[in-house]
Amino acid sequence: MNKDSLFDQCDVCISSAEDIGWLDVYANAKGREIIQATFPTLSIERTERKELLPEVKMPQGWSIACLHLPNMMKKCPAHKLMQLKADPDNRLNIYGRRLAVTQFA
Numbered sequence: 001m002n003k004d005s006l007f008d009q010c011d012v013c014i015s016s017a018e019d020i021g022w023l024d025v026y027a028n029a030k031g032r033e034i035i036q037a038t039f040p041t042l043s044i045e046r047t048e049r050k051e052l053l054p055e056v057k058m059p060q061g062w063s064i065a066c067l068h069l070p071n072m073m074k075k076c077p078a079h080k081l082m083q084l085k086a087d088p089d090n091r092l093n094i095y096g097r098r099l100a101v102t103q104f105a
Contacts, residue, residue: 007062011028011031012027013026029061044065069098081099082098
């Protein structure tokens, strides 16, 4: 699968940054609803700016949000992220894993 066909396979794509807790979250309309439902009391800013990762060609209707999950979790204690036990470090972005395994009914 090439990097552009990934958008055909999912509603949310998560890319972790080198800084712990920062994530680039690409989402279509359904994915944006899911991310918003994870943090119901926060307003999540999204952009269709492609200069963040110019090599990635987002399809029409997709947008990106740069999120700092530790801050979002503090601001929204009622968040719906799954609990995982692990220490965040440079080898494992535990925040990205928590977002990735969160499920919604």
